[in-house]
Amino acid sequence: MDLDPLLLSRIQFAFVVSFHAIFPVFTIGLASFIAFLEGLSWYTRNPVWERLSRFWIQVFAVVFGMGVVSGIVMAFQFGTNWSAFSYAGANFLGPILSYEVVTAFFLEAAFLGVLLFGRGKVPQGVHFMSAIMVAVGTFISSFWILSANSWMQTPGGYELRDGLVHVTSWFDAIFNASLAPRFFHMALASFLTGAFVVAGVSAWYLLKKKDAEIHKRAFSMSLWLILIIAPAQVVVGDIHGLNTFEHQPMKVAAMEGVWETQRGAPLLLFAIPDQEAQTNHFEIGIPRLASYILTHDWDGEVPGLNEVPQDEQPPVAIVFWSFRIMVGIGILMVLFALAGLILRRKGAYATTPWFLQGMRFMAITPFIAVLAGWFVTEVGRAPWLIYGVMTHAEGLTPSLTGGMALFTLIGYVAVYTVVFAAGLYYLMRVLRVGLPPEHEMTTADQNQRAKRPLSGASASWEEEPQQ
């Protein structure tokens, strides 16, 4: 069998970036939640908020640490596997990624130290401010990285000279056509992820009746947040889709499974796209609805994949199904948000077992939805690496062989499996231990800890001997 370095590199990139993405998408939302708890604690002086905050800061510390470790690989991946792309796009991408490091990473690192270990060493208002700065840092970071990604989707403010990107307008390049919808879609996704994980973990404690009164507060808060954000995400997602329809119609054609340009296109609920035959099998759809959603006209024209040669079409089945998984989970989220609202009338949301069990399992769904969404947007851009400018094949490192790519793919899978297993195992230990005790940690205790992310968590690696 011939090893294809292009395919292997794409699998490796998808694997590394997916693995990395699940950490920041959670920490962005959680950072804001912690800032909110710290604010409540500062404003109300109620010690409950501080205990809750201390617990979630521990979780944050572990997840943030995993994100940092897996992020290092990202900074080098562009060069090792996609050197032609890096070289061609460096004039824009280099400064953007550098700005992410200097404006966000240092901010997060510095204030995370104060957030984790500064309690009691700085006034409470300053501690609250540190929580805000960490949250702000996570948003600055996502702004830059999404700007870079959006530019690859809808490049602007540049010209090509001898095959190299030269920036002609930094404003147009940074604030390119798809940045705004992508940023808000992603920001809401992060809030949803944070809220569903907090709700799921709280539901678990409520089921176990462990510190139920305290976790009920977090549960209630996250349900309110979900009630606002889940429907809002439907609206923003729609706007993002329309933006894609305008700038990358072939991606939308793949999302909707539209092979031939047509008026009154149906919204397909189920289909098995067949790239070979350029058609769908077993279609089940709602007539004309896709046209209405995309053009706000029941008979609007939706360009089909036949507009471009077959080798310029994205892999339809992946895009089509990823999109349905994302939307399906989104609908499920809205339903749970509504169920929470209905149960709230009698205060039953914190006691109804099926709802608590349901929320517990919902905690995993935002991660699936986020990854599915990224698969839609990244795979849907294929065969383009920079849309309309450079294909994946052109961006690949010329000297890369299939054997080299396979070696590192297996290597990263192995390394990440160990790291992820260790991190997940430890996170479970933190959750098992639960809320920190009411009394403050002693200063001696804190002095022994280093200013490192995971040191913010206090659970032991093994089961504690009887205490």
Place this chain on the structure above:
Amino acid sequence: MSEPVFDLTIIWAGIIAFGVIMYVLMDGFDLGLGVLFPFAPSEDARDVMMNSVAPVWDGNETWLILGGAGLLAAFPLVYAVFLPALYIGVFLLLAGLIFRGIAFEFRFKARTSKYLWNWSFAIGSTVAAFAQGAVVGAYIQGFNVENMAYVGGAFDWLTPFTVLTGLGLVAGYALLGATWLIMKSEGSIQDWAFKITPWLLIAVLVVFGVISVWTPFVDPFVAERWFSSISYIWAFPVLTLLCAIWLVRSLHQRRDGSPFVATMGMFIFTYLGLLASKFPYVVPPDYTLWDAASAHESQLFLLLGLLFVIPIVLVYTAWTYWVFRGKVKAGVGYH
């Protein structure tokens, strides 16, 4: 090539060169402690070794990411040639850094599984140090580049010469780690550090010496620069040797801080010697700084931002150090 009014490329070269030596010095000693880890006299010694670097090591990872991004921004050709050429080596480096990174975090929380994290830390650090040394060797060797893209094979970088530079940096980092430990520890642990330092110094001097003699044969350009006429460049090896002598003297006098400073001096002058040997070639044998540079407006856009942002970063970083001023207590770090 149209020359802009003022030459940002030289400024950027200075920034990157400074960043590299800062990374080497700051991460060097904690990688070095990892190299020494299996040979430590006791588990207590390992606790002290790890605690002595725990608060600082992860800042270095951020600098490493900035190094990658900064190189892409200022000298994309370097980024786009070094990484493909060193493909397997880069993987080993990153895998090593990841394993030692999580070992830092989890070792303090483990009891019966501690030995696993000890090995994770030791092997990860050693592999990362070796890979970095091999990068230096590969740079001296030069790269097979056509049309601004690397066209060599997967293992061109792995030659007897780069194996030697890899081992050289492992020894060098171990020396940095040992002298750091002299400064940061006391009692039997410090005694041990004093005992191993001379042997490490001998190893370093031998390997560095062989590399220095070998290099002109690997790269005729270097030979030309050193031997065509006696120039200022000879000051660097002389200063390196003076630092080595200073190190030996300070070891005899059992000084706490000087051995570490002297070792840093050896690193700095060796590094300057290397830069002076190759200047202005960043992608040897054919490409200079100016060939590798990004567009003027990109260098300017980032530089202006950095001038504004970096002072702010320094202010709040300094503030967090001030918040956590005072000594970190010795003793085990888990609870």
